[in-house]
Amino acid sequence: MRAKRGIVRGVALxxxxxxxxxxxxxxxxxxxxxxxxxxxxxxxxxxxxxxADGGYQITLDDSVAPADFAEVAGRxxxxxxxxxxxxxxxxxxxxxxxxxxxxxxxxxxxxxHAVGELAGVDGILQGKVWSDDGALxxxxxxxxxxxxxxxxxxxxxxxxxxxxxxGVRLKVFDVHERSSVETQDPAALKPALETIAxxxxxxxxxxxxxxxxxxxxxxxxxxxxxxxxPVVDAMAAAGLPIDVSLSSGIMTAPQLQDDLAGRLSAILTxxxxxxxxxxDTHGPKALxxxxxxxxxxxxxxxxxxxxxxxxxxxxNSLQLFVLQQDEPGTRITAKTMRDEGFVGNFxxxxxxxxxxxxxxxxxxxxxxxxxxxxxxxxxxxAPAVKAAALRDQDAEVFGSTSWASNTDRAxxxxxxxxxxxxxxxxVSAGTADGDVQGFVDAWNNAPGL
Numbered sequence: 001m002r003a004k005r006g007i008v009r010g011v012a013l014x015x016x017x018x019x020x021x022x023x024x025x026x027x028x029x030x031x032x033x034x035x036x037x038x039x040x041x042x043x044x045x046x047x048x049x050x051x052a053d054g055g056y057q058i059t060l061d062d063s064v065a066p067a068d069f070a071e072v073a074g075r076x077x078x079x080x081x082x083x084x085x086x087x088x089x090x091x092x093x094x095x096x097x098x099x100x101x102x103x104x105x106x107x108x109x110x111x112x113h114a115v116g117e118l119a120g121v122d123g124i125l126q127g128k129v130w131s132d133d134g135a136l137x138x139x140x141x142x143x144x145x146x147x148x149x150x151x152x153x154x155x156x157x158x159x160x161x162x163x164x165x166x167g168v169r170l171k172v173f174d175v176h177e178r179s180s181v182e183t184q185d186p187a188a189l190k191p192a193l194e195t196i197a198x199x200x201x202x203x204x205x206x207x208x209x210x211x212x213x214x215x216x217x218x219x220x221x222x223x224x225x226x227x228x229x230p231v232v233d234a235m236a237a238a239g240l241p242i243d244v245s246l247s248s249g250i251m252t253a254p255q256l257q258d259d260l261a262g263r264l265s266a267i268l269t270x271x272x273x274x275x276x277x278x279x280d281t282h283g284p285k286a287l288x289x290x291x292x293x294x295x296x297x298x299x300x301x302x303x304x305x306x307x308x309x310x311x312x313x314x315x316n317s318l319q320l321f322v323l324q325q326d327e328p329g330t331r332i333t334a335k336t337m338r339d340e341g342f343v344g345n346f347x348x349x350x351x352x353x354x355x356x357x358x359x360x361x362x363x364x365x366x367x368x369x370x371x372x373x374x375x376x377x378x379x380x381x382a383p384a385v386k387a388a389a390l391r392d393q394d395a396e397v398f399g400s401t402s403w404a405s406n407t408d409r410a411x412x413x414x415x416x417x418x419x420x421x422x423x424x425x426x427v428s429a430g431t432a433d434g435d436v437q438g439f440v441d442a443w444n445n446a447p448g449l
Contacts, residue, residue, distance in 0.1 A: 035083045042079070044072045049401055055089025057403055062095070066116035069094060073112040077101045093403065095119060097127045107131065114162035121154045125175055125326055134166030135184075141328055144176045144294065149193050156186045176275055176294060176323050180209040188213045191242050195235060202228040206250055206276070213241070219248045221269060253279035257287070260311060264289070267305050273298025275323065279315075286316040296322050296332065296350055303346055318342045322353075324360070329405075333362035340365075352388035357381050359400055363388060368395040368416070374402045378411060379438040383446035389416040391449050397439075412439055419444050 039048045039058060046061040064072060073092060080088050080101075090101040097115050101108055114136055115129050126141040136159050142151045152172055159168045170189075173180035183189065192210045199205055199217055203224025209216045217232075219225040225248035232244050250269055253261035257279045268274050268291065277291040289312070293299040299320045306312045315338065322332035334349040336342045349363040357376030362369040368389050372378060378397055389395055396410035413426040420440045427436055 035080060035088065038079060038083060039076060042072075042076065044068075044075075047402060049403075051089070051091070051401075052408070053089065054087070055091060057091045057093070057401065059402065060092060060094040064094060066094070066119040069116045069119075070109040070112040073101055073108050074105060077108055096124045097129060098403075099129045103131075110163040114159070114164045117158040117162040118155065121151065121158055123151045126328075131164050132169070134164065135169055136162065136164040136167070137169045138171070140170075140172045142172060142174045142179075144174050144178075144325070146174060148172075148179055148181070148196060152181055152189060152193065156189055160186070175325065175328055177328070178205075178207045178275060183210060183212050185212055188242055191240055195232065195240065195242070195244060198231055198235070199228045202231060206248070210242075214243045214245070216245050217247070219246070220250060222248045224248060250274060251277040251279065254281060260314060263311055264306075264309070267309060268302065271298065271301060271305070274302060282316065287314055288317045288319065289315045290319040290321065292321040292323065294323055294325075296353075298322075299332070299346065300350075303342070307342060312342060313338070319364075320346055327404075329360065330362070331360050333360075333364075335364035337365055348388040352384050355381060355384040358384070359405055361388070365390065366393060368393050369398065369407075370396070371398045371405045371407060372400060372411075374400040376400075378435070379442045382439050382442035386416075386443050386446045386449065389449065391416055391418070412436070416449070418449055 036048050036050060036056060039045055039056060044060055044064045046059045048059070049057045051057050058076065060069075060072060076090060076092070080090055092099055092101065094115065097119055099111055099115050111129065111131050118127065118129065118138065123143045123146045124140055125143060128139045130137045138155060138159060140151070140155065152170070155172065156168065156170060159170070167184060168186060169184050170186070171180075171182040181189070181192070188210065192215050195215060196205070196208055196217070199219070204220040205217060206220040207218040217228070219228060225246055229246055232246060236244065249265060251261050251265045261279055264277065268277050273294045275292040275294060277289070280288045280290070282288050289306070291299070291302050291306075293302060299322050303320060306318065312318065317335060317337050319333065319335040321330045323329070324331045332349050332353045334346040336345045345363050345365075349361045352358060352363070352370065353361045357373050358381060359371040359373045368385070370381070370385055372381060381397075385395065385397065393416040395414055395416050397412040398405065398407045399411050400406050409428040411428055411431055414420060414424055417424070420443045422436050422440050425436055425440060
């Protein structure tokens with residue numbers, strides 16, 4: 001690899017995608033058509049995919065040791081430089097961690113070495129790492145319900161032990177977004193974690209967030225907030241070096257709906273698996289109730305409990321969210337209306353979500369969105385999509401890469417009818433005519449709506 005890769009442009013897209021860095025190299029115009037095949041032949045590479053922006057997403061084999069990340073990254077960078085003069089982005093993933101090759105030999109090696117240090121931290125579902133003006137940026141999705149000290153402190157220690165040492169920008173949140181830490185001041189971590197531990201010993205925490213030197217604690221119950229308040233006050237009086245704000249409750253609501261929110265909170269708070277709930281206004285009179293749970297069984301229990309409450313009739317619509325377990329976002333979103341008796345759509349969405357090849361489902365009165373697992377055959381899923389769909393509903397079926405769901409452009413878009421025709425189905429670029437006809441045939445051969 002030459003000492004300099006030429007002009008380097010960097011754009012960071014946090015949690016919305018990998019860091020995109022484009023390296024312009026060389027003077028002759030060699031092409032990148034053969035790059036994917038040659039990268040795939042490397043013994044350290046498990047898979048390589050071309051991304052929508054023309055770059056390559058490279059997954060390293062599980063057998064590659066973290067200590068070898070720097071050597072592998074340098075080798076792949078050299079290979080790209082030797083094969084093409086096109087603008088090429090190489091994004092690497094090893095286990096839960098992602099990073100992008102950028103800069104000269106030393107930059108590439110240092111960042112890969114830093115990733116190797118971080119790879120030893122347990123409890124990480126997704127992690128992205130980058131270097132910015134000598135500072136190390138780390139963004140992490142951790143497992144649900146994990147002790148923050150078991151992830152955040154080891155991450156800070158691992159970052160400090162690596163070669164990128166001009167500061168660290170750390171952002172961590174758990175997969176259910178019930179905890180988050182975002183700071184450029186590692187010194188604030190220890191007192192924040194101590195405060196969180198003290199609060200958790202007093203009562204259940206609904207959510208906490210640390211932003212630089214400000215800690216927000218939301219206790220699950222009013223009683224918990226009342227019990228922890230004097231403890232936090234005592235810590236502050238003793239010189240706690242961070243600001244702490246305290247609140248309580250699993251439900252957010254407009255002030256005019258406090259009484260209604262209080263009655264519904266009393267129903268939902270004791271339920272296992274309920275992450276949160278909210279009351280929102282749709283227009284001057286229409287109220288919307290939503291509840292978020294960690295699993296489908298909890299969502300079904302919430303639905304039954306709400307159906308048994310006369311307060312549900314105050315709402316125009318009810319929406320249930322079931323969270324993913326191994327990545328951010330929802331696995332099931334189901335919205336039902338009062339004139340439908342607040343039933344039906346959740347069972348439809350649940351049945352579709354449990355179909356092999358389906359990654360997530362969002363079902364409402366007017367729309368149905370289905371995201372497929374990477375490599376899933378939409379033709380095989382078509383009967384289950386039809387069983388969940390409502391007539392005259394706008395439906396979209398999305399694919400996924402091995403790295404993430406691909407919801408920028410649907411593979412198939414159509415309005416639900418009893419019988420489909422290929423001309424009625426809009427497709428994204430790259431979808432073969434045979435795939436469209438196969439999907440249409442599978443839909444038409446499935447039982448009617």
